[in-house]
Amino acid sequence: xxxxxxxxxxxxxxxxxxxxxxxxxxxxxxxxxxxxxxxxxxxxxxxxxxxxxxxxxxxxxxxxxxxxxxxxxxxxxxxxxxxxxxxxxxxxxxxxxxxxxxxxxxxxxxxxxxxxxxxxxxxxxxxxxxxxxxxxxxxxxxxxxxxxxxxxxxxxxxxxxxxxxxxxxxxxxxxxxxxxxxxxxxxxxxxxxxxxxxxxxxxxxxxxxxxxxxxxxxxxxxxxxxxxxxxxxxxxxxxxxxxxxxxxxxxxxxxxxxxxxxxxxxxxxxxxxxxxxxxxxxxxxxxxxxxxxxxxxxxxxxxxxxxxxxxxxxxxxxxxxxxxxxxxxxxxxxxxxxxxxxxxxxxxxxxxxxxxxxxxxxxxxxxxxxxxxxxxxxxxxxxxxxxxxxxxxxxxxxxxxxxxxxxxxxxxxxxxxxxxxxxxxxxxxxxxxxxxxxxxxxxxxxxxxxxxxxxxxxxxxxxxxxxxxxxxxxxxxxxxxxxxxxxxxxxxxxxxxxxxxxxxxxxxxxxxxxxxxxxxxxxxxxxxxxxxxxxxxxxxxxxxxxxxxxxxxxxxxx
Numbered sequence: 001x002x003x004x005x006x007x008x009x010x011x012x013x014x015x016x017x018x019x020x021x022x023x024x025x026x027x028x029x030x031x032x033x034x035x036x037x038x039x040x041x042x043x044x045x046x047x048x049x050x051x052x053x054x055x056x057x058x059x060x061x062x063x064x065x066x067x068x069x070x071x072x073x074x075x076x077x078x079x080x081x082x083x084x085x086x087x088x089x090x091x092x093x094x095x096x097x098x099x100x101x102x103x104x105x106x107x108x109x110x111x112x113x114x115x116x117x118x119x120x121x122x123x124x125x126x127x128x129x130x131x132x133x134x135x136x137x138x139x140x141x142x143x144x145x146x147x148x149x150x151x152x153x154x155x156x157x158x159x160x161x162x163x164x165x166x167x168x169x170x171x172x173x174x175x176x177x178x179x180x181x182x183x184x185x186x187x188x189x190x191x192x193x194x195x196x197x198x199x200x201x202x203x204x205x206x207x208x209x210x211x212x213x214x215x216x217x218x219x220x221x222x223x224x225x226x227x228x229x230x231x232x233x234x235x236x237x238x239x240x241x242x243x244x245x246x247x248x249x250x251x252x253x254x255x256x257x258x259x260x261x262x263x264x265x266x267x268x269x270x271x272x273x274x275x276x277x278x279x280x281x282x283x284x285x286x287x288x289x290x291x292x293x294x295x296x297x298x299x300x301x302x303x304x305x306x307x308x309x310x311x312x313x314x315x316x317x318x319x320x321x322x323x324x325x326x327x328x329x330x331x332x333x334x335x336x337x338x339x340x341x342x343x344x345x346x347x348x349x350x351x352x353x354x355x356x357x358x359x360x361x362x363x364x365x366x367x368x369x370x371x372x373x374x375x376x377x378x379x380x381x382x383x384x385x386x387x388x389x390x391x392x393x394x395x396x397x398x399x400x401x402x403x404x405x406x407x408x409x410x411x412x413x414x415x416x417x418x419x420x421x422x423x424x425x426x427x428x429x430x431x432x433x434x435x436x437x438x439x440x441x442x443x444x445x446x447x448x449x450x451x452x453x454x455x456x457x458x459x460x461x462x463x464x465x466x467x468x469x470x471x472x473x474x475x476x477x478x479x480x481x482x483x484x485x486x487x488x489x490x491x492x493x494x495x496x497x498x499x500x501x502x503x504x505x506x507x508x509x510x511x512x513x514x515x516x517x518x519x520x521x522x523x524x525x526x527x528x529x530x531x532x533x534x535x536x537x538x539x540x541x542x543x544x545x546x547x548x549x550x551x552x553x554x555x556x557x558x
Contacts, residue, residue: 005030005045006509007260009328012051015453016470017058019448029476034511036472047511051480055327057451058468059086059477059505060431061142063281063458064217064248066090068097068143069113074415075135075522077110081505081513083431084479084497087527089462090471091144092411094188094246098145099127099173099391101153108304109152109192111384112291113413117346119140125180129356129526134545138512140477144184144217144461145177147193147205158304159196171208178212181528183462186248190294192301203237208242210363214529215462216349217246224332229473231264232235232501237273238278246461247280250400251392253288258393260493272405273289275541279461281409282400284433286392287492289411289424292378292385295333297324305383322371335354336360340377340494342367342421344384351377356422356493368472388492398444401434406457408434408450418496425495426538429488432499436487447483463529477511 007029007134013022014036028043037043060083068090071077072197080088091098095113100106110118116146123126125143132141155162162170174185187202188194206216216238221229231247238245246554247268253258258500271278290329293305300308311317329335340354340362352361354377363373377385412427431454446488459468468477479502486501507523 001368003028003030003043004037004041004340005035007049007479007506007511008043008045009049009051012054012056014470015451016057018047018466019452019456020154021448022055025474027470027478028504029509032476034470034474034476034478036470036471042347049480051396053482053484054480054503055483056470057084057481058455058470060084060454060508061089061245061265061458061462061464061468062088062410062412063088063407063461064092066092066095066411067415068141069095070415071132071137072115072135075525076518077138077415077516078417079415079498080139082500082501082502083429083516084505085139085431085482086477086507086524087140087142087464087467087477088141089144089183089458091182091184092186092188092217094146094148094186094191095124095401096144096146096149096186096269097121098125098177099149099153103155103306105156106149108306109148109157109307111344111382112386113291121471125172125177125182129181132526136522138518138522139507139524140527141185141524142464142527142529143181144186145174146329147185147187147197147202148191150174150205151193152198157193157257157304157307157467158195159299159350160427161198162203167204170205174208175203178209178214178529181530182214183527183529184217184246185213186217186219186398187356188219190219190223191291192293192298192304195221195298195301197478199233199237199512203240206237206243207241213463214243215246216243216500217248219248219536220524223251224257227252227257227260230268231267235267235276235278237250238276239271239274243471244461245276245278246295247278247411249289250280252280252396253389253391255334256331257336258396261309261396265283265400268405275462279405279407279457280400280403281407281458282397282402283398283409283411283426283430285424285426286389286394286397287424289386289388289389289426291376292387293326295328295338295374295381297321299329308383309379309398312375315380318375319321322369322375323373325374326369329370333389334391334413338374338409339388339390339422340385341388341423343381343387345420347382349381351380352527354463386421386423388422398438401438406453407461408453409458417498422492423495425488425490426494428490428497432486432501433488434480435502440483440486447490476506478506480504
């Protein structure tokens with residue numbers, strides 16, 4: 001008796017995620033799993049999707065997202081569905097919404113990510129995942145546990161090394177998160193309190209992550225003048241611990257530092273040859289987005305944002321902070337490119353007019369220096385200010401994007417189609433932008449390779465073995481798009497614009513997005529990593545440059 005499919009996708013061109021060339025086939029879906037059928041057959045199906053002129057690809061996996069801080073408020077995730085994204089890897093840059101010991105400290109630390117509106121009325125990954133699943137997410141969430149959150153849980157926002165019991169507590173909390181299904185451990189070494197950590201603290205936690213079979217994702221300690229030292233620190237931690245390493249959103253920022261991505265990539269290649277399992281990811285934009293407090297001196301953030309605000313009340317300390325910020329202008333920071341993106345929504349601000357303006361613009365209006373303008377905006381908004389920072393070179397973005405071990409990742413968190421402020425366009429357009437601007441228009445990548453960087457490669461890095469490829473028996477997370485029209489529309493000035501060109505998105509075998517509209521039902525969930533013994537091998541990602549399939553060293557499955 002022949003199989004009756006739940007869904008048949010016919011007349012399309014399959015690009016399976018491995019980097020292989022397209023082929024014609026009918027892709028069938030039954031009981032949430034993929035069935036690839038000979039194109040000459042006419043299978044019986046309850047629903048048929050005509051993909052004439054379209055590509056049938058695995059659903060895109062965003063290896064670097066902060067949507068764990070927005071998914072409960074906006075579970076529809078329309079900005080992601082419109083791009084073909086089916087799974088978001090969260091808990092990046094050292095920030096995860098768990099573990100929670102001190103709710104107020106977590107809210108203070110994560111305010112710029114939406115922490116000011118999160119209740120944090122859970123304690124661990126298991127209870128947070130239950131809350132997300134109750135919200136009914138439209139896309140899957142693959143969580144990591146963040147170093148900043150571990151530090152806050154163990155000893156708060158203090159600028160000091162952990163005492164031995166506190167170090168053990170962080171490792172215990174990391175292990176608990178792994179046992180509850182975390183896929184990775186992350187650091188954000190430019191953010192308080194992670195920036196206070198010495199390299200040995202990071203190495204010890206990376207070792208705990210390695211023993212749990214987790215990926216180590218790092219927003220490195222520096223992405224400006226000492227970015228190469230930061231790469232070396234990350235590689236040393238991976239070599240010493242045996243952990244798999246993902247260097248997040250590799251870049252070199254600031255006018256004097258453009259071009260440093262090339263020696264950074266050389267260091268990664270050399271480490272791969274020496275047996276370190278390391279890769280990187282990138283977003284296709286020349287501006288970053290973060291919190292304005294991340295531009296403050298590390299010592300000024302001892303104790304967190306509230307402590308910074310108290311320091312700004314002391315004239316001598318304020319002048320010192322301003323002087324250290326000004327010393328970076330023209331080198332690590334272009335003040336004309338440091339633009340206010342979002343301010344807290346739950347309080348009035350006399351700088352509400354400044355959203356979309358640079359600190360130079362604000363200084364001119366306030367008749368003060370750019371550095372003083374930055375401090376005034378922080379003071380007026382409880383030090384919860386999101387920025388877009390124009391600081392990178394287009395050539396550097398392309399250089400990183402085309403390295404064979406680079407995944408595409410957004411670093412975004414905006415999930416709704418409209419709202420206040422001018423958030424970074426990467427939340428709305430990353431994947432469509434790579435497919436349209438960099439692949440079709442600039443031909444920096446072939447289409448099969450671009451899709452590999454959005455599917456099989458990130459799946460292999462994080463340890464998703466049943467997603468990321470169009471292959472018989474895998475979970476039916478799929479994206480169907482027109483390669484001739486797919487494009488991003490979101491801009492820095494007008495970010496609230498969805499990408500177009502993706503016709504249909506299928507999650508867990510269900511049609512989640514079709515003809516520009518999301519389904520009323522939502523099929524995503526929190527995925528859980530299953531730990532198993534890790535067998536160390538040379539990273540398969542290195543082989544991608546020779547045209548072979550690059551699936552990486554996969555440590556676990558679902």
